[in-house]
Amino acid sequence: MASEPQLEAVKGAKVLMVGAGGIGCELLKTLALSGFQDIHIIDMDTIEVSNLNRQFLFRQCHVGQSKAKVARDAVLRFRPHINITPYHANVKDPEFNVDFFKQFNVVLNGLDNLDARRHVNRLCLAAEVPLVESGTTGFLGQVTVHVKGKTECYECQPKPIPKTYPICTITSTPSKFVHCIVWAKDLLFAKLFGDKNQDNDLNVHSGDADNASRHMEDVFDRSVDEDLEKYGQKIYDHVFGYNIEIALTNEETWRNRRKPTPIYIKDVLPDNLSGQNGNLENCTTEESAVSAMSSLGFKNSQDVWSLAESSKIFLEALRLFFEKRHKDIGNLTFDKDDQLAVEFVTAAANIRASSFGIPLHSLFEAKGIAGNIVHAVATTNAIIAGLIVIEAIKVLKDDYKNYRMTYCLEHPTRKMLLMPVVPFEANKSCYVCSETPLLLEINTHSSKLRDFIEKIVKNKLGMSSPLIMHGSTLIYEVGDDLEEDVAANYSLNLDKVLAELPTPVTSGTILTIEDLQQEFSCNINIKHREDFDEENEPDGMVLSGWTMASTEKDNRIMSNGESTSTALEMQGNTDDIEITAGEPIGLGGIKRKHSETSERLEEASLTHTGSSSANQAPPEDVDDNEEEDDLVLLDNDPEIGKKKRLK
Amino acid sequence: MDGEELTAQETALYDRQIRVWGADAQRRLSKSHILVSGLSGISVEFCKNIVLAGVGSLTLMDDRPVTDDVLQANFLFPPLESEYVGRSLGELCCESLKDFNPMVCVSVVKGDVAQFDGEFFDKFDAVVVSGCSFNTKKAVNEKCRKQSKRIAFFAVECRDSCGEIFVDLQNHSYMQKNSNVAAECLLSYPSLEEAIMIPWKGLPRRVTKLYFAMRVIEKFELLKERNPGEISMFDLPDVLKLSKELCEAQSLSESHISVALLERLLAAGRRECPPVCAVLGGFLGQEVIKALSGKGDPLKNFFYFDTADGKGVIEDISN
Structure with a gap:
């Protein structure tokens, strides 16, 4: 059991766990053993057979039941006197608003997708609740701490956007x-x-x-x-x-x-x-x-x-x-x-x-690729859950000098399999946690408001119920309680090109985009541009501003005071897992397993075409350079010098 | 290997992990037999991991009665209930672990691991000991080494906020997973006794201070004939004295042994920190899986985790 001061902080804490899957099961168990007494847990999923090899709170007889509820019951068996409140629901449901988040001392993520991670990040920022974020894939994993005013937020570093394939590669010229x-x-x-x-x-x-x-x-x-x-x-x-x-x-x-x-x-x-x-x-x-x-x-x-x-x-x-x-x-x-x-x-x-x-593959392999199935083992999840609890206790004790981001590695870097790194300060140009505007290059004479909302507001900014303002004029909003004529007006706007909206959006316009549920807003400077490269800019519009570099490559740089850098990054799709590009590269030049990593990248890259959304159009984004995606040796990246560590 | 296919049931259950280590490794695991002596918080975590992974069998050994003390980091069954009377920790853990994966045979053997002869260990492919005296660990390690077949040996201890794993795979060949080329590698491990006999002076300069502190505490417990963790702050003067003597005998600067660290270890007593057990039990699980499957680079030969700096470090203490 924990030492005395630790126990006090833990006993009085009210924590929210998001996700009761691979990490979640381990986390709930370790929280309960560590003396936590008031745990709320949200998970929309039900139990499947392929969960049972690692989600140890579940049994064959539970297949089909709510993960959050079964996990609660299982943990109460060995710690009957604590409170665990399960929600069989989507964390993006409106009931989990900022006020809901405010009741917690810390939020712990054991999520399986980028979208939900970004959503929780914004709610934690708005509610000013510390967030401990995590992810695993195979033997790799990571835990990061995000506390407003103290560390960077989850979105301070651009997340690699799941790669899709040019449509002509799929229809005419497959090479893989x-x-x-x-x-x-x-x-x-x-x-x-x-x-x-x-x-x-x-x-x-x-x-x-x-x-x-x-x-x-x-x-x-x-x-x-x-x-x-x-x-x-x-x-x-x-x-x-x-x-x-x-x-x-x-x-x-x-x-x-x-x-x-x-x-x-x-x-x-x-x-x-x-x-x-x-x-x-x-x-x-x-x-x-x-x-x-x-x-x-x-x-x-x-x-x-x-x-x-x-x-x-x-x-x-x-x-x-x-x-x-x-x-x-x-x-x-x-x-x-x-x-x-x-x-x-x-x-x-x-x-x-x-x-x-092209070489043929087994059904087992094909299923993995087609279903975006992520590699997952119990041990990594247990390790990561342990590290989440260790960070959560520091957060509860407000021991911010000792906050660490920790990377769980498959091959040692400077003898380490667990590598702690001092968290970074917030990125001053982060559009999520600072007020820095973004820049959107777009053809205002040919792009419709609908395209802008789909490609930018939803896909890039991760908003689900957006409200778009030009100065004080509302151009568009989502809501159930809109007046009929207002709603009709908005749907008319959707099919207009930007320059022909009632309040025209042209070069130099500043748009304000808000998501009321996330209590998050940002500004976008519009810049008109006539032509876009079909292969490289398939959206026909380019958003920039907070990204430091290409979003296709892994951008996170971890310099551990000395010379090691690593580039594990959360990304997100499917099961428990979230690391796109492999392993740390130490000074000694420890080589990554090229084949495995690129495989994982390929899986990750299918996100847009994954099973999550029905009847999706074929992939449109363009990036045919898979080989290059594994490159994570960023020691010489000029950005290293620009990033600030917490003091 | 062996040409035996995994069943459809195994393929469905182990789908996600077969994607990590492959069907061959899964087949090897399912034919492996493991002995765990001493059901500490780490070993319970380990048992969970290895049963989920789908080993052939797991044999538990822990005759202790169930007390609040042994349950502090144990999630396998409810706190004290009257029906536990007369039943050992091993028996109760066994019942619960069986439930985790019906395809793994979990059983209990009564007795003290120190009392069994070499032949007993021959049934196992990996032996994990925890919570017993240094002499017992050493003796079990030697017995494993004397068998004709290779028996992987692991000793683990958690002392509150930090812990240690020792690994002896004797001669271990495995497929290295670096780059695109799979290369067969061979590692030679020293025994526990050989490893800790290596003069401190000869160790690499940056060996973790935990290594030395653990050896001092271990020696102290040995001299006082105590089990791991049967210590407290009252022992500080004696431990400091012992630490000084050891440093002198080994011609090592005393600065390598942090007093604050010794104090932490003494204050910890038998306390186990659940998150630390989860972390170390996870790594131990991975190492045993690597040893049994011959897949993946195994660690050689000590592993340390300390929440104070958050590092998980491998130390190679061998000649």
């Missing part, structure tokens, strides 16, 4: 397996089984766009009595054969690239045309259990299927969707826990990979 996965999942799967009304770039562009799209509709629509076998083969030949032939006609594209090979079913499975079905009798009719692998007798998800095997699974999965899950078709979105969907996407990605000479 991940590109084939994105194609299979976001284009092909969405086209066949998703919402028919969504835009879809599945077909490659042949000269005549109208012609192509008409042709496409013909192919993908299945007439009521069309033979399933024939339909599957037709789809196969169309997407892996015909579409590749069309693409090959664009000679310019292939001048400096390896040409893909069109693949037709008759070449791959010459004997299959007579129609050998899988053994349906072996399949249970339970929807979630429908599997092309089991119906065809494939067992090991770690095996890499050949082209012929992938083709069989492709056809079988397609058939099973139409036969067994017909009612789902039209509103399916890819879900990593949907076995049949994962089989279909793996098979399709492998066939496409064969066509483009």
Whole structure:
């Protein structure tokens, strides 16, 4: 048990935990053992089987139940006399407003996504409650402390924005397996089984766009009595054969690239045309259990299927969707826990990979990439949770001279596996915790207010219920209680270009953007610019101001007084995890595991196309330089000198 | 390896960690047998981690009755209940740990780890001891070393806000994970006795002060025939005297042994700080997993964590 003064600080404290997952389970246990008596915990998730290898408060019988509630009950068993208040809810729900946050002495994050982290950061700033932030992936982890007026806030350093791929890389020129996965999942799967009304770039562009799209509709629509076998083969030949032939006609594209090979079913499975079905009798009719692998007798998800095997699974999965899950078709979105969907996407990605000479992957690997599955082990979460509690106790004792950011490493740097670093002072140009305005370059004559809100206010600034003001004039706001005419006016504004709004937004305009729930506002200086580079500036607008460097690379620099720098950064998607670019690089030149890190980056990079948002348009952002993303050796970065440490 | 596939159930349960260490490592883990003697806060954390990881079996050894004292950093079962009467800490922990992962066989062996002969240890691939005398640790370590098969040995101790892990993997070959090339590496470890016999003068200059302070306390407990943590501030004069003698005998400047640190360790007594147990139990779990799977760079051969500076440091104390 803790020493006496420590115990006093701990006993009287009211703490909020956000997240009851991998870190959360460990954290709740360690808080309870450390003598904390009043713990509130928010988590919107329910328990899944793949949680059980590390979220030790949960058992098989809890699958499907609220994490926050089950975690509470489990901890009360060994510490029956403390108060734990669970909320099975999203931390972004309006009930968790600034007043709610104000009741706590410290907030502890065990979150799994960037969006929620930023939201909590803003609420903590507004409520002036200290925040201890954390993340883990594999053997890596980190804990940071954010106290208004004392240290930097969570957003003082720009977060790497999850990478997406240029649409032409996905539709026409894939060079990595991940590109084939994105194609299979976001284009092909969405086209066949998703919402028919969504835009879809599945077909490659042949000269005549109208012609192509008409042709496409013909192919993908299945007439009521069309033979399933024939339909599957037709789809196969169309997407892996015909579409590749069309693409090959664009000679310019292939001048400096390896040409893909069109693949037709008759070449791959010459004997299959007579129609050998899988053994349906072996399949249970339970929807979630429908599997092309089991119906065809494939067992090991770690095996890499050949082209012929992938083709069989492709056809079988397609058939099973139409036969067994017909009612789902039209509103399916890819879900990593949907076995049949994962089989279909793996098979399709492998066939496409064969066509483009890209190495094939197992279902296990493909599932990881497609589902943005993060590597997670119990030990790292336990270590990180221990460190969170240690920092939380310092915060409660107001022992700010001893606040540390701590990095948990896989390979030692100067003998250290746990590396503490003195926190940085707040970034004076942080648009979140200081009042520094941002700069937006935008074509005010062609960009609509709608684009500005989607691409900048929501995606870049992370606001969910924004209010936009030009001087004292409201241009736009979100709310349930708007007057009808006001709401109508706003929706009219959405489709106007900036320069033609009732109060025109032009070069030199300063816009104020506010999020009432986050009690956060910032100013944006508008600068008109005529042209944008399609590849590098796909948004058609560029926001700058607080970023120190490219957001694609990892920007955090940790100089430990001597010569070591490290660059672990929180990022965020999926499970418990949040570090994009790998490991610290010490003076001795400890090398990072290149392959693993880049793999992780690729996974992280799929965020925009991940399962989180339904029917998402194909990726638009441009960055095709994955190899460079691993570079984290920033010792010579001029920014090091500019950052100030806490004294 | 061995050609045995993981079952669908294992693949589903261990999905996230197989993505960290691979299916081969998971198969090796599931065939490994581990002995834990002394259920301190660190070892309970360790047990949780290793059961979740999916080892083949875990054998517990701790005959102590359940008291408030032994439960301070234990989350495996409720505080004192009448039904505990006549049951040992090992038995109660065992029941709870079984629940964590039905695929792991958890059992209890009664007795004092010091009393078992070498053959007993032959059943295990890794042995973890905690909360016993230095002589016992040394003896168990030697018995593990005498077996024909390699038995990884770990000794751990948490003294309130800091703690120590000792690792002896004897001769350990593993796949180094650096860069793109997987290289087979071989490490040779000294035994616990060999390691601490290394003259202080010969140690690298920047060895953590905790190493020396731990040796002084350990020696003190040994001379007084006490178990780890059976100390208090009343022992300070004797400990300071011993510290001085040791420094003289080893020709080491006394400045290497911080009085404040000795005071902290004495004041800690048997107290274990739960977050420190979580941190050290986590690292111990990782090291045992590395030792059993042959995957990942193992630490050699001491690890320290101290909340005072927040560092987790590896010290290589070998010739």
